Amino acid sequence: MQPMVTDSVRRRLLRGALGGLALAPLSGVLGGCSQSRSSSMARHIDANTHTKTHTNRLDVEQAIIGCSRYPNGQFGAVVATPDGHPVHQFDLPARGHGIAVQTEGSLAAAFSRRPGTYLQVFDYRTGETWPLRLADQNRYYYGHGVFSPDGRLLYATEGKTATSEGVIGVYELEPSTTSHPIKKVAEFTGFGIGPHEVILVDDNTLAIGVGGVHTRGRTPLNIETMQPALVYLDRRSGELVEQAELADKRLSIRHLSLTDTGEVACGQQYRGEPEGAVPLVALHRRGGRFESLIAEDEEWLRFNHYIASISSLDGYLLATSPRGNCYGIWRASSRELVSVSPLIDASGVGVLDNRWLVGSGAGKVVSVKPPANRASFQGPVMWDNHWNIINTPNLSV
Numbered sequence: 001m002q003p004m005v006t007d008s009v010r011r012r013l014l015r016g017a018l019g020g021l022a023l024a025p026l027s028g029v030l031g032g033c034s035q036s037r038s039s040s041m042a043r044h045i046d047a048n049t050h051t052k053t054h055t056n057r058l059d060v061e062q063a064i065i066g067c068s069r070y071p072n073g074q075f076g077a078v079v080a081t082p083d084g085h086p087v088h089q090f091d092l093p094a095r096g097h098g099i100a101v102q103t104e105g106s107l108a109a110a111f112s113r114r115p116g117t118y119l120q121v122f123d124y125r126t127g128e129t130w131p132l133r134l135a136d137q138n139r140y141y142y143g144h145g146v147f148s149p150d151g152r153l154l155y156a157t158e159g160k161t162a163t164s165e166g167v168i169g170v171y172e173l174e175p176s177t178t179s180h181p182i183k184k185v186a187e188f189t190g191f192g193i194g195p196h197e198v199i200l201v202d203d204n205t206l207a208i209g210v211g212g213v214h215t216r217g218r219t220p221l222n223i224e225t226m227q228p229a230l231v232y233l234d235r236r237s238g239e240l241v242e243q244a245e246l247a248d249k250r251l252s253i254r255h256l257s258l259t260d261t262g263e264v265a266c267g268q269q270y271r272g273e274p275e276g277a278v279p280l281v282a283l284h285r286r287g288g289r290f291e292s293l294i295a296e297d298e299e300w301l302r303f304n305h306y307i308a309s310i311s312s313l314d315g316y317l318l319a320t321s322p323r324g325n326c327y328g329i330w331r332a333s334s335r336e337l338v339s340v341s342p343l344i345d346a347s348g349v350g351v352l353d354n355r356w357l358v359g360s361g362a363g364k365v366v367s368v369k370p371p372a373n374r375a376s377f378q379g380p381v382m383w384d385n386h387w388n389i390i391n392t393p394n395l396s397v
């Protein structure tokens with residue numbers, strides 16, 4: 001059985017893995033890894049908006065977009081090539097978490113880690129950033145969001161500061177309005193405490209992982225009475241259209257992914273006893289019940305009670321665990337675990353060219369062809385928990 005990995009142990013592992021990288025912001029690392037790209041990149045900082053812009057445009061059809069951490073303790077968002085080398089980077093005022101990307105258009109939004117104070121919209125083709133959007137008074141961001149199908153609205157998971165009551169903030173994007181281009185136009189409430197990730201399951205329905213945990217800062221206050229759930233809302237009206245609950249109320253539903261068969265895959269954070277071995281990934285189909293993925297107790301313990309990112313491909317599911325320094329692959333039809341592989345600070349996952357790309361807080365990008373064919377690349381980006389992968393021939397300019 002693999003022992004639990006504490007945050008302090010993770011930090012020591014990361015320091016060791018990154019020992020060969022310069023202790024400088026990413027812009028200082030670029031010269032040794034992507035000289036042609038970084039040397040042609042003109043940057044300037046606007047003193048009024050603290051906005052970093054780039055004069056070049058994204059000249060590749062495929063890209064990774066995610067939040068990152070710099071070795072000097074600062075934070076950013078990065079647009080990178082599939083092997084993990086940056087094309088654009090954007091400084092963030094505090095640690096980021098999730099990334100939302102337009103399906104129609106070239107905008108992305110980085111959300112601050114809970115209890116978050118900002119969201120940052122940027123154009124991943126040009127490298128231009130919009131003015132930082134700060135959280136409303138008595139609100140904070142939970143780290144995730146999603147664009148509407150037409151890209152005109154942005155839905156963000158938020159909480160009320162005093163109670164952690166869940167809010168979906170609905171923002172309208174107005175690029176022609178230079179001073180305040182991100183306008184909140186609605187709030188959806190009444191669906192639970194502590195929402196985390198939100199995704200679209202169809203053109204008109206949002207799925208939200210409601211963690212159920214009331215916090216002060218990041219300190220949980222209601223573990224004994226938490227009420228996690230997976231909820232579905234009508235994105236136009238905010239009406240609750242369906243709700244599903246796990247039997248174990250100590251499983252806080254955190255991260256979501258829509259599988260290639262139309263189910264919602266849910267990754268949990270276990271808030272029970274440290275030695276507890278419980279299923280951390282479950283599947284839900286509208287109108288049905290949760291079905292948990294299957295693994296032995298000692299295998300579940302390797303994930304250290306936390307799942308970050310999930311992705312499906314060719315009848316398999318892959319889930320990462322930065323706290324467990326590993327990722328697992330399951331066969332979707334039987335829900336049985338196929339393999340667990342070590343990866344320091346395992347983070348984002350997505351599909352490109354019929355393979356998974358798995359990120360690491362230590363800079364590694366692992367290419368996985370299910371069930372077990374692997375190759376890896378070492379890059380300079382210390383990826384955070386989540387990323388999006390862009391794959392469209394329309395990006396070339």
